[in-house]
Each structure stands twice: as structure tokens, then as C-alpha cells.
Amino acid sequence: MDDRSYWFRIERDRISRRRMLAAMGLGASGLALAAACGGGSSDSSAGKTPGAATQATGGATVAAGPPKLGGRFKAVNQGAWGTIDPQVSVGNATGILPKLYNVLISRSNADPSFIFYDLAQSFEQVDEQTYIFKIRPGVKIAPNSLGIPERDMDALDVQRSIERAHAENDVIERVFTEVWVDVAEAKGDTFTFKTKGAYAYFLSRIGRALGGTIPPREAFEQKIGLRDQAAGAGPFMIKPGSYQESGSVVLERNPNYYRTDEKSGLKLPFVDAIDTSLITDRQARRTAFLSKQTYYYDAADSTEAKELVNQNKSLYISRAPSFTFISFSMNPTRDPWKDDRIRKAALHALDRKQFVDLIVGEGEGKPDGLVHWPTGPYAFNETELDEFQKYDPKQSRDLIKAATGNDTIKVKITYPVSDIEFHDKHVPIFLKQMKEAGFDVQEDPKDFTAWLGDYTDVKYDASLSLNQIYETPEIALDWQSAKGPAGDGHFATGIGSIYPEVEAAILDSKRAKDQQDHIAKVRAAQKVVYDKGPAFLPIFSWYADRLYWDFVKNVQELADTATFLSDTWLDL
Amino acid sequence: MQQYITRRILQSVVMLVALSILVFLLLRVAPGADPARIRCGLTCTDERYHALRQEMGLDDSYLTQYGHWTKQLVTGSLGHDWNGGTVQHEMRRRLPVTVELLLITIFTTLAIGVPFGILSAIFRNSPLDFVVRFGAIIGLAVPSFWLATLMLLVPQQMWGYAPPITKTIGFFDSPWNNLRQFVPPAIILGAVAAASVMRLTRSAMLEVMWKDYIRTARAKGLSDRSVILRHALKNSLIPVVTVTGLQIAGELGGAVIIENIFNLQGVGKYFLDALVFKDYQVVQTLTLYVGVVVVVLNLAVDVTYAWLDPRIRYS
Numbered sequence: 001m002d003d004r005s006y007w008f009r010i011e012r013d014r015i016s017r018r019r020m021l022a023a024m025g026l027g028a029s030g031l032a033l034a035a036a037c038g039g040g041s042s043d044s045s046a047g048k049t050p051g052a053a054t055q056a057t058g059g060a061t062v063a064a065g066p067p068k069l070g071g072r073f074k075a076v077n078q079g080a081w082g083t084i085d086p087q088v089s090v091g092n093a094t095g096i097l098p099k100l101y102n103v104l105i106s107r108s109n110a111d112p113s114f115i116f117y118d119l120a121q122s123f124e125q126v127d128e129q130t131y132i133f134k135i136r137p138g139v140k141i142a143p144n145s146l147g148i149p150e151r152d153m154d155a156l157d158v159q160r161s162i163e164r165a166h167a168e169n170d171v172i173e174r175v176f177t178e179v180w181v182d183v184a185e186a187k188g189d190t191f192t193f194k195t196k197g198a199y200a201y202f203l204s205r206i207g208r209a210l211g212g213t214i215p216p217r218e219a220f221e222q223k224i225g226l227r228d229q230a231a232g233a234g235p236f237m238i239k240p241g242s243y244q245e246s247g248s249v250v251l252e253r254n255p256n257y258y259r260t261d262e263k264s265g266l267k268l269p270f271v272d273a274i275d276t277s278l279i280t281d282r283q284a285r286r287t288a289f290l291s292k293q294t295y296y297y298d299a300a301d302s303t304e305a306k307e308l309v310n311q312n313k314s315l316y317i318s319r320a321p322s323f324t325f326i327s328f329s330m331n332p333t334r335d336p337w338k339d340d341r342i343r344k345a346a347l348h349a350l351d352r353k354q355f356v357d358l359i360v361g362e363g364e365g366k367p368d369g370l371v372h373w374p375t376g377p378y379a380f381n382e383t384e385l386d387e388f389q390k391y392d393p394k395q396s397r398d399l400i401k402a403a404t405g406n407d408t409i410k411v412k413i414t415y416p417v418s419d420i421e422f423h424d425k426h427v428p429i430f431l432k433q434m435k436e437a438g439f440d441v442q443e444d445p446k447d448f449t450a451w452l453g454d455y456t457d458v459k460y461d462a463s464l465s466l467n468q469i470y471e472t473p474e475i476a477l478d479w480q481s482a483k484g485p486a487g488d489g490h491f492a493t494g495i496g497s498i499y500p501e502v503e504a505a506i507l508d509s510k511r512a513k514d515q516q517d518h519i520a521k522v523r524a525a526q527k528v529v530y531d532k533g534p535a536f537l538p539i540f541s542w543y544a545d546r547l548y549w550d551f552v553k554n555v556q557e558l559a560d561t562a563t564f565l566s567d568t569w570l571d572l
Numbered sequence: 573m574q575q576y577i578t579r580r581i582l583q584s585v586v587m588l589v590a591l592s593i594l595v596f597l598l599l600r601v602a603p604g605a606d607p608a609r610i611r612c613g614l615t616c617t618d619e620r621y622h623a624l625r626q627e628m629g630l631d632d633s634y635l636t637q638y639g640h641w642t643k644q645l646v647t648g649s650l651g652h653d654w655n656g657g658t659v660q661h662e663m664r665r666r667l668p669v670t671v672e673l674l675l676i677t678i679f680t681t682l683a684i685g686v687p688f689g690i691l692s693a694i695f696r697n698s699p700l701d702f703v704v705r706f707g708a709i710i711g712l713a714v715p716s717f718w719l720a721t722l723m724l725l726v727p728q729q730m731w732g733y734a735p736p737i738t739k740t741i742g743f744f745d746s747p748w749n750n751l752r753q754f755v756p757p758a759i760i761l762g763a764v765a766a767a768s769v770m771r772l773t774r775s776a777m778l779e780v781m782w783k784d785y786i787r788t789a790r791a792k793g794l795s796d797r798s799v800i801l802r803h804a805l806k807n808s809l810i811p812v813v814t815v816t817g818l819q820i821a822g823e824l825g826g827a828v829i830i831e832n833i834f835n836l837q838g839v840g841k842y843f844l845d846a847l848v849f850k851d852y853q854v855v856q857t858l859t860l861y862v863g864v865v866v867v868v869l870n871l872a873v874d875v876t877y878a879w880l881d882p883r884i885r886y887s
Contacts, residue, residue, distance in 0.1 A: 074738070076738075080655050080845070081655070082655055082656070083656060169619055169620040169623075170620055227656060228656075245655045245656065245657045246655070246662075246837055248739055275738070277738035277739050277835075278835070278837075279737065279738065279835045280832060280835070280841075281832050281833045281835065283721045283724055283725060283833065284724060284737050284833055284834065284835050286725075287724045287725060287728050287734045287737065288734065288737050288738055288835075290728050290729075290732075290734070291728055291732065291733070291734035293734065293736065293737060293738045294738060448848075449848070449849075449850055452609075453606050453609055456609055457609075488618070
């Protein structure tokens with residue numbers, strides 16, 4: 001429904017968590033808590049619905065009164081779709097794909113206790129590697145013009161989607177299926193996954209809006225293109241003729257949708273339709289929102305959000321951690337970053353608290369360690385971080401002296417000229433702090449595409465970088481691994497290429513058996529990386545504020561999982 | 573005259589070929605990401621990336637790429653853009669949007685620029701003249717994107733009004749809403765252009781008003797209205813026509829920004845997106861399109877000269 005990406009849909013705007021959380025190829029995975037790794041079984045007769053929206057502030061009551069049917073929700077998209085093929089899209093379309101298709105289950109990374117049971121009505125984890133999903137009957141495909149029958153989705157559809165991932169290069173989850181999936185088998189009304197070893201992020205991985213949704217098997221079997229058309233069993237379907245590649249679409253209620261609201265007994269979705277428009281300019285988006293042409297707006301920062309709420313008591317703020325950050329990436333295959341001492345000098349050069357205070361203000365964000373704080377217990381808290389990455393420019397200078405014999409060191413640092421994610425505000429603070437710590441920085445600013453090209457191909461000494469949404473520690477740690485976050489050598493060569501123990505610790509952190517083990521292993525991996533001098537330093541993550549009109553009810557803050565729900569109603 | 577036009581058209585063709593070569597080469601030597609890499613996406617495999625490079629012709633020699641592109645231009649099959657859609661389809665969809673915006677802009681430019689320029693000249697050094705001149709300076713000094721942002725935010729903030737901006741509305745679908753959508757950006761573009769036209773009209777009028785034939789006209793007892801409109805204005809319009817022609821070409825550039833701010837899905841916005849995505853195919857084609865428009869406008873201006881001043885002959 002809304003825009004989720006910046007890597008390949010370049011946008012001169014800050015992008016909040018919500019704009020991306022469903023879209024990120026590397027990012028969204030999931031917190032992999034108890035249910036993910038601990039075995040046992042779980043069951044739900046229908047997609048469970050959480051209560052009222054969380055952390056809403058402002059002049060409005062968020063969820064009040066019984067839900068109402070009807071109305072058209074007016075959404076905004078900040079960039080073109082690219083493609084709406086659910087297994088290929090990495091861009092903005094991941095905001096609407098969960099409205100059109102289903103996942104087996106989706107567990108929220110914001111509230112890991114919440115699991116949305118969609119195509120699977122239950123699952124059982126037989127052992128560390130085996131997951132059996134019981135397919136829900138009655139998940140019926142919406143009317144469509146593709147000739148795909150209005151039948152129930154079944155286990156074979158899941159199997160075909162995995163087969164497609166194996167067969168086609170551009171399927172997003174190809175990396176996941178090839179690396180982790182050993183067996184994917186439909187049998188009657190069950191579907192069995194067997195992974196190649198324990199994989200702590202498995203359940204999170206299969207429940208992503210990005211690449212996790214399952215199209216009907218006819219699309220694969222009969223080679224029906226889903227690039228600009230859809231046929232799924234999600235809560236909505238595309239109104240014929242309404243889809244435009246450049247970003248607009250009208251979604252109408254799927255009359256076959258299976259879910260019913262538990263409390264009211266009303267058939268979901270509550271709203272009749274979702275009208276999504278493309279608006280790339282921030283001021284235009286703000287104007288559209290304030291004139292009720294759209295029903296939500298991602299504020300540039302908390303100051304803007306508060307100002308708008310103060311001006312208009314009919315608005316409220318829904319707040320959530322951004323799950324993203326700007327980072328400093330060093331290339332440990334190049335001088336001077338090959339030297340642990342120089343990397344550690346950079347580690348201690350950054351006063352992350354100052355970034356928070358100057359960019360978003362006190363209390364609006366927190367310093368990050370190697371794993372960012374929004375991921376919860378996997379991240380070190382601020383006291384712990386002091387032990388590993390204490391801001392100490394003197395120590396940085398000492399390390400530089402020890403490594404080079406000089407008081408300062410010349411380094412070339414590239415960065416994109418961009419205001420995405422407050423990047424432009426990071427630059428002067430970063431340069432000042434680096435200078436104070438003894439780094440004589442030769443700046444190499446580049447336009448976004450130029451930077452992205454070099455960054456993708458690891459043609460840099462060091463970079464102050466944009467990042468995507470990482471809802472779990474997995475990708476944050478993968479930046480430190482030999483093959484980088486994409487697993488194919490793009491974007492970074494981590495210190496895992498130098499230290500086998502780092503590589504082993506990162507791999508081990510993915511093979512946890514239960515939640516406590518997982519947390520412990522992720523934290524242990526970070527310690528190993530700290531010891532060797534990390535080459536990738538997240539700086540800080542912040543809270544993102546989305547404004548809604550008060551007639552928009554029951555907004556959920558469930559990270560990626562929220563995109564699958566259709567429980568918002570309008571009290572117009 | 574015919575000979576002149578033929579010669580100009582031939583010159584224009586040579587100019588457009590030169591322009592196409594220049595744009596083609598500039599795009600390829602400019603620093604930036606590999607367009608195949610951008611299009612391929614984050615989860616791109618090397619296999620797919622190389623396939624895409626081949627598909628986009630990026631591994632061919634420049635000569636082959638240029639030849640392929642010109643062939644596409646001639647046959648009208650312009651290939652696919654970064655979104656996967658065809659360029660022709662996008663152009664068909666977006667061209668009417670930009671054309672309408674420019675037509676309203678031209679109307680606004682002339683409707684503001686020419687009358688106020690005349691009034692300013694007639695009432696030289698009067699308070700009206702000062703106000704008009706001051707307005708013109710403001711119009712020239714203030715960037716259009718800033719005015720556009722104000723145009724969106726101020727009415728919304730003060731009166732809760734905003735033009736429809738969530739989708740582009742066709743004139744025949746809803747004339748009223750279409751005008752609500754197109755007039756504000758056209759006013760912004762037009763106001764900036766009108767400032768130049770206004771100043772030029774004023775100075776041209778002042779120059780003409782001192783000419784002998786104007787004195788003669790007055791001596792014949794013609795009314796002020798007749799002197800101004802029939803004798804002075806027509807002769808003072810020659811430089812105005814030149815400037816207006818160039819302004820329209822300039823407004824094509826302005827449309828790139830304004831369409832983005834007002835969320836009009838026109839050619840300007842397409843151009844901007846294509847630049848951002850380094851879509852060679854689209855940028856080349858759109859640059860050439862702008863080049864064609866400028867060449868045609870220049871030709872039109874020259875032909876209009878002859879109509880305005882019969883003394884001008886191009887033989």
C-alpha cells in the first residue's frame with residue numbers, strides 16, 4: 001500500500017520504517033523468538049487479531065467503539081511499483097502484495113508474541129530442522145481475469161512457489177531456499193519444510209511481505225505473468241484496469257476472503273477498498289494528508305509530527321522503532337582498514353549519543369551496537385555498549401599512533417549525497433568526530449546512483465552508508481561476514497574474510513536451538529566481532545512517526561506483519 | 573519563405589542528430605551506477621545482471637548501441653523503461669498531461685505578461701508601473717519550486733484547501749477538477765515566465781511609443797486604444813514572441829520540477845525518474861523530444877516574425 005524501498009527506487013526523501021519494512025531484500029526477517037526456534041506446536045483457528053494500536057499519541061482515540069464496515073481507505077505510495085509479481089518484487093509493491101496474497105504464517109517483529117496464521121492454520125516444529133504446516137481450508141482465490149479458478153489455496157501452491165524459487169534467477173527467496181531449504185514437500189493438507197541444519201530465522205523468513213507471499217500454482221505451471229496483474233486469496237483484489245506501473249492502484253474487497261473478525265463477527269476486510277496514489281514529493285504528501293486526500297503521513301521527524309498534532313487535534317501519531325540506521329562501512333581488504341587497530345580507532349571515534357541528540361533529539365532514538373537496539377534482547381544496551389564501543393577519541397588517537405607512528409591518518413571516505421534517513425545530518429557530525437579522533441578524512445561525496453554502484457561492487461575504502469530495514473539481527477551481523485549482507489560478495493567484504501572465528505560465530509548465531517540460545521549466540525557473535533575490530537558500525541536507530549486521521553481506527557504496529565492484516569476500519 | 577523553412581528544417585535535422593550523439597555519449601561517460609545494476613535490484617545474481625546487461629545492449633559497442641537506438645526512434649518502437657513498461661505507452665499516457673500544463677502556462681504567461689507590460693509602459697513611472705515592475709522582479713527572483721511549495725502549503729494551512737493531487741484527472745473526465753489540478757502549477761510556471769515577458773513588453777512598448785509612426789498616428793487623431801493596440805503593440809511584440817518561444821522551451825524544464833511537486837504524471841516527471849534511474853533509453857528519447865520541441869518552437873518564432881513584420885523576409 002505504501003512505499004517501502006529506497007535502494008532501487010531512488011527517492012530524495014527520508015524514508016521511515018514503514019515505507020520499507022515490507023520491501024527489503026536483505027532486511028526484514030523476524031525476531032525468531034521462542035516459537036521460531038524452540039520446537040513445539042502452535043495453533044490458531046483463524047488469523048488472530050491483536051487489540052488496539054500501540055503507542056498512539058495525539059488528539060485522538062485510536063481504537064474506539066465497534067468496528068464498522070465500508071469506506072475507502074486512501075493510501076499513498078512514494079514510488080513506482082516496478083513489478084507486483086509477489087516472488088520477484090523488491091520495491092514498493094511489497095506494501096500491497098500482502099493485501100493480495102497469503103503467507104503461511106507471519107510473526108510480528110515488533111511483538112513476537114503475535115503470530116498471524118494465514119494460509120497455515122497451525123504448525124508444528126518436529127525437530128530443529130523440520131516444520132510441518134497444516135494448510136487452512138477455505139482460503140479461496142479471488143475472482144480474476146487471469147483464468148485462475150476460484151479454488152482453495154493448498155499445500156501444492158506452497159510447493160510450486162518453492163520450486164519457482166529454485167528455477168528462476170530473479171525470485172527473491174532464491175538465496176534463502178538454496179542455502180537453507182532441504183525439503184519442501186506438500187502432502188495432503190500439510191506442507192513440510194526441512195532446513196539444512198537449525199535455522200533460527202526460519203519462521204521469520206517465510207512470513208515476510210517481501211518474497212514470502214504465495215501465488216496460485218497456475219502462475220508457475222502455466223507461465224502466467226504476474227508482473228502487472230494479480231490473482232490471490234488475500235483480503236483484496238485489484239480493481240480491473242486500475243493498476244498503473246507508475247504507482248497507483250485500486251484494491252477492492254475480495255468477496256472470497258476467508259477471515260471474519262472474531263469480536264464483531266463481521267467479515268473482513270472492514271473497508272471496501274484501498275485507493276493508493278503515487279506521491280513522490282514530501283510537501284505534496286503532507287498537503288494530500290492534511291486535506292484528507294490520503295489518510296496517513298510519515299512525518300519527516302518527531303518535531304514535524306508533534307507540530308501537526310498540536311495544530312490539529314483530529315490527528316494522532318503511531319510510533320514505532322525504525323529498524324534502520326546509517327552506518328560506517330570499512331573495507332578490511334584495503335589499507336588502512338586491514339589493520340584491526342585502525343578499525344577499532346573508528347569504533348571508538350564515534351559519539352553515537354551526540355548523533356541522537358543533534359539529529360533527532362534526546363529520547364527520539366538510541367545508539368546502536370553491531371546489532372541495532374530495535375531488535376530487542378539481541379542488542380547490547382547502552383551500558384553494555386560502553387564496554388565494547390566506548391566513545392574515546394584519545395583511545396582512537398592512541399590506536400592510530402600505534403598502527404602508523406603518526407598522530408593522524410589519511411583516509412578516503414565516500415558517501416551518498418542524500419537526505420534519506422537523515423544522512424545529510426550525519427555527515428558533518430561524523431566528519432567532526434572522526435577528525436577529533438585523528439582521522440584526516442578525504443571526502444568523496446557521490447550522487448546516490450554513483451555511490452550505490454560502487455557500494456554494491458565494494459569499490460570503496462570506507463563509506464558512510466545508507467542501509468535498509470533489518471528487522472532481525474541476521475543481516476546486521478552478515479555485514480561482518482566474508483560474503484557480506486547479500487551472501488554473494490556484494491556490498492561488503494566483512495572481517496569474516498580475515499578471521500574464520502568471526503565467520504563461525506556468525507554462522508553459529510543462525511543455528512540456535514531456542515530463544516535464549518539464540519540471544520546468547522547473537523550476543524556472543526558480536527563480542528567476537530568487537531574483539532577483531534568490526535568493519536561495519538551502525539550509528540543509531542530512531543523512532544518513526546506516522547500520522548493518521550482519527551477516523552482511521554485499529555491501526556496495528558506489528559512491523560512487517562501489519563501489512564497482512566485487514567483489520568483497520570474507518571469511522572467516517 | 574518556403575526555401576527558408578526548408579533550409580531551417582534541414583538545419584534542425586542536423587542539429588537534432590548532433591544533439592542525439594551528444595546526449596548518447598554524455599550519458600555513458602557521466603559517473604554513476606551501472607543502469608543494469610540498478611534495474612537488476614538488490615537480490616540480483618551475477619547471472620541475471622549479465623543477462624540484463626546483454627538485454628539492455630550495454631555490452632555492445634557505442635556505435636551499435638547508437639544505431640540500435642536510432643532504429644528504434646525511426647520505427648517508433650522505443651523499448652522498455654526501468655519499470656518494465658513500454659516507453660511508447662508511458663509517453664502516450666503522459667504527453668497530454670504535459671501539453672495541457674504547458675498550454676495553460678502559455679496562456680497564463682501571455683495573459684499576465686503582455687497586458688501588464690503594456691499598462692506599465694503606458695503609465696510609466698506611475699504607482700501601477702512600480703507595482704508591476706516590483707512584481708516582475710519578484711517573479712524573476714523567486715524560484716518556481718519554492719513558489720510551488722508555498723502554493724501547496726499556504727492555502728492548505730490557511731483555508732484547508734488543496735488541489736487534487738492524488739491522481740492526474742483528465743479534462744474530459746472532470747473539467748472542473750482537472751482545472752483545479754492544472755491551474756495552480758500553471759500559474760507558478762506562468763508567473764515566473766510572465767515576469768520576463770512583462771519587462772520585455774514594457775521596454776519594447778516604450779521604445780515603439782517614441783517612434784515617428786506612432787506620433788503620426790496620434791497626429792492623425794487616432795484614439796489611444798487604436799494607437800496602442802493596432803500600431804504600437806504589434807510592432808513591440810517581435811522581441812516578446814522570441815522570448816515567449818524560449819520561455820516555453822524553458823518551461824519544459826520547469827515542468828520537470830513542478831510536475832513532481834504537484835504530482836502530475838507528465839513527461840517532466842517521467843524525465844526526472846528516468847534520470848534518477850539512469851535509464852539511458854528514456855533519457856535519450858526524452859532529451860531528443862525536448863530538442864525537437866525547441867527546434868519547432870524556434871522555427872515557429874521565426875515564421876511568426878514574418879507575420880508580425882512584413883518587412884522581414886528570409887529569402
